[in-house]
Every structure is written in C-alpha cells, then in structure tokens.
Amino acid sequence: MNLVQIPSRHRPAARRPAVGEPAGLSEAVVDLSAVRDNVRTFRRLVPQGVLAVVKADAFGHGAVPVARAAVDAGATWLGVARADEALQLRADGLTVPILTWLYDAAELMLLGDVDVDVSISTIAELHHVVSNPSVHHVHLKLDTGLHRSGSAPGQWIELTRTAAHYEALGALTVRGIWSHLSHGDAADAVQSRRQLELLRTGVVLARRAGLRPGVVHLANSAGAITLDAPDCDLVRIGAGLYGIDEVGLGLRPAMRLMSKLAQVRRIRAGEGVSYGHDFVADRDTTVALVPLGYADGIPRVASGQASVLCRAVRMPVIGRIAMDQFVVDAGDLPVEPGELVTIFGDGSHGEPTAQDWADWAGTIPHEIYCGLGSRVPRRYEEAAR
Structure with missing residues (x-):
C-alpha cells in the first residue's frame, strides 16, 4: 500500500480543545484542590x-x-x-x-x-x-x-x-x-x-x-x-x-471521567445495538459511540443500567459495553461527533457519580476508580472554589 503525504495547505487546521474538554478521546481529570479539602476536613474533625x-x-x-x-x-x-x-x-x-x-x-x-x-x-x-x-x-x-x-x-x-x-x-x-x-x-x-x-x-x-x-x-x-x-x-x-464519603462528611470527589462522542448514527425502530442485540430500539432514535470500554475500566456488567451526561441530558447506555467502546441513546437530540460526555463526576451538574457506577455494577466506588486503565490519561487541575 502506498502512503500519500497530504500537502500542508490541504490539511485541516488542528482545533484546540475547549476549556474542560479532553485533549484526546478521553481523560480522567483529578482536582487536587478536592484532595486538599478532604484532608483538611479530617484534620478539622479529628x-x-x-x-x-x-x-x-x-x-x-x-x-x-x-x-x-x-x-x-x-x-x-x-x-x-x-x-x-x-x-x-x-x-x-x-x-x-x-x-x-x-x-x-x-x-x-x-x-x-x-x-x-x-x-x-x-x-x-x-x-x-x-x-x-x-x-x-x-x-x-x-x-x-x-x-x-x-x-x-x-x-x-x-x-x-x-x-x-x-x-x-x-x-x-x-x-x-x-x-x-x-x-x-x-x-x-x-x-x-x-x-x-x-x-x-x-x-x-x-x-x-x-x-x-x-x-x-x-x-x-x-x-x-x-x-x-x-x-x-x-x-x-x-x-x-x-471523596468517597462513607459517613456523610461532605467530602469532595476528586475525579471526573470525560470523553467525546466518536460517532453518531440514526437507527430505526426494531434495529439492535452492539453484540447480541441485547438492546433493540422501540422507536427511531439517534445513537452515539463513546470511545471507552471495559479495557479502560468501564464495568461491562453495567450494560443496560448506566447513563452518561451529554448536553446536560442523561443518556442511557444501551447494548453491551465492549472492550473499547459503548453506545448511548441520544433520542432526537441533534448531537454530533466530538461533543463532550461526562461518564462520572461529583454529580453537581447532573452527571452520574462513581457511586452511581458502583451501584450499577454491584461493587464499590473504590473499584471504579482503581479500575481505570492506563489508556485513560490523567490530567490535574486546581479548581477554583
């Protein structure tokens, strides 16, 4: 196969990620100010x-x-x-x-x-x-x-x-x-x-x-x-x-997991999604691909239960979660590839939390955090309070 070099004048200009948007397909953002706040909470109480x-x-x-x-x-x-x-x-x-x-x-x-x-x-x-x-x-x-x-x-x-x-x-x-x-x-x-x-x-x-x-x-x-x-x-x-708050101290979760929609397509009523067609659409709908899977720590057992946040809307995970990707139901929202998706965060914007994912997977949030794979880059920030 011959590889053709595209002249620079014909290459699309690289788009800089917006503030808060993953630089690549996905990333885990760790707010170190939350870690500090959580330590200070314990120091104040004990x-x-x-x-x-x-x-x-x-x-x-x-x-x-x-x-x-x-x-x-x-x-x-x-x-x-x-x-x-x-x-x-x-x-x-x-x-x-x-x-x-x-x-x-x-x-x-x-x-x-x-x-x-x-x-x-x-x-x-x-x-x-x-x-x-x-x-x-x-x-x-x-x-x-x-x-x-x-x-x-x-x-x-x-x-x-x-x-x-x-x-x-x-x-x-x-x-x-x-x-x-x-x-x-x-x-x-x-x-x-x-x-x-x-x-x-x-x-x-x-x-x-x-x-x-x-x-x-x-x-x-x-x-x-x-x-x-x-x-x-x-x-x-x-x-x-x-920020795993087991006794109600008001601790702050330090991590949020972000991604972008990789592909978007329209399917008709009666069409199935992902392996085995565990999900079959009961109406015409838009489905979107999120480029994370169980190899990245997204628990496969949460298939059919979980949801993510996109455009301030909770979109259900449909079909089986695969090794590298899963699909969400966007309904009739006009979503496009590249749109920001929050898999979990602190819940303050309506997104799922790590505890939600733990509940869907029948485990504890410790496992959700520890399970995030090496393909997910970590980015550190100091969020303003």
Whole structure:
C-alpha cells in the first residue's frame, strides 16, 4: 500500500480543545484542590495526625500528585501497599514518613536505603528485616479481627519481646503498632470497639516488653469519625482522601471521567445495538459511540443500567459495553461527533457519580476508580472554589 503525504495547505487546521474538554478521546481529570479539602476536613474533625493512603496509584488518581497535595494539606504520613509504590514516592521527592505493608525479602534493602517503614506481622518477617540492616523503622501489626494479616493474638507476646530484644541491640526501631478495622461504619460500632480494645491490650503488652512506639493507629476513613480512639496517634484515610464519603462528611470527589462522542448514527425502530442485540430500539432514535470500554475500566456488567451526561441530558447506555467502546441513546437530540460526555463526576451538574457506577455494577466506588486503565490519561487541575 502506498502512503500519500497530504500537502500542508490541504490539511485541516488542528482545533484546540475547549476549556474542560479532553485533549484526546478521553481523560480522567483529578482536582487536587478536592484532595486538599478532604484532608483538611479530617484534620478539622479529628485530633489525630493523618496518614494519607495512596496505594494502587492513589486509587487510580495518580500517586505522586495526590501525595503531594495531601502532604501540602497537612498529612504527616503516607501509606502504600507495595514496596515499588513506596520507592516511587521517594524517587519523586516525598520526604515524609512512608509505611508499606506488602513486600518480599529482596525488597527490604531498597526500602531501607530510602528510609521507608515496613509492617511486621510474624517472627519470620522480623528476622528478615533484621537480616537487612538498612531497614530502621518498623510497625508491628496485630490482627484484631480482620483476619487478613497481622500477628495472631497468641503470638503477639513473642513477637513484641523479640522485637524489643532486637531494638535493644540497635538492629531496628519499632516506630508504630497498628491494626485494621474489619468494619468502618457506625452500624458496626460494637465490632470496631472490640478491635480497639484488643489493640489497646496489644499496646500494653508491647510496652511491658520494653517497646515505646511513637504512633498507634487503627482507624480508616470511616472509623476516624465513628470510633472514639483518642489514644491513637494517626488515622489512615484512603477512601475519604478521594471523596468517597462513607459517613456523610461532605467530602469532595476528586475525579471526573470525560470523553467525546466518536460517532453518531440514526437507527430505526426494531434495529439492535452492539453484540447480541441485547438492546433493540422501540422507536427511531439517534445513537452515539463513546470511545471507552471495559479495557479502560468501564464495568461491562453495567450494560443496560448506566447513563452518561451529554448536553446536560442523561443518556442511557444501551447494548453491551465492549472492550473499547459503548453506545448511548441520544433520542432526537441533534448531537454530533466530538461533543463532550461526562461518564462520572461529583454529580453537581447532573452527571452520574462513581457511586452511581458502583451501584450499577454491584461493587464499590473504590473499584471504579482503581479500575481505570492506563489508556485513560490523567490530567490535574486546581479548581477554583
């Protein structure tokens, strides 16, 4: 096939995107001022320090920009799940204390070299850390009821005594003791209080072993509000950082997902749309193509339930959501390719929210955010209030 170069004088002039319009087909816009506002909300409501959880690329929002915004707003710690996430933050200049809780023995030296705190749940993990003398600070984790990680209560005394022995030798410093709530809302306050009491007992035993942890932490975003724990030094905010408002604090969602109509066509009554023709038009109507699909994190299971906002009108998603695209019913609106579509936002303009998509997909908004794929560029802004 011969490729023909079009002379520049015949090429169409490139159109600059309008303000708020994606530069390409689609993008996720992250309002860092919302992240700051959410951190400040927690700082205003709770006396403890704030550990901002930016694992999983900050729930898909972008770990480094979100971490910087959180620290700027007063977060004094950062938390990540995996070692590579901690290393990325250090490589990009974040200097506040960082805690990571999933790592292997081979990663310990790298973590120690950049002064990242690691969590320890077992004697075996403790020995691994001691054998890598570059690691200085650890947090001992007690399983108080989540039963996912952490020391079993029956092994806690041995763990704390062994840690105290190594600390006396100068091999490490136990900087924190922590656990994780299995329930976070007010309806499960009894379970959360039970976990808090177990953690308090664990701290007493650790102190008897000779440890003097600088921080004790248990509460997640919801627990920070619903659990009265003045003896804890930190609250860990993950969901709340991104505006997932589980207890009605007035938090601001930080992300909106935007796209443009890629194609528009008119179909007749009786014609089907997308694979299997799950949708068949009951009238003549205009359908439009949105260039996002389940490869980008749009949940396929939401087919036939979801909607998007275009021209200030909610347009239902019709037919099956495909890998790269889905179709919406525009009715008789005279839409054209290139028109702006909001898949989700904070709902202030009538658009769906991430919670709406979570409801349609039978999941939680955390998964909607984390599921956004790498083909969706992230753009950062500071929205005026």
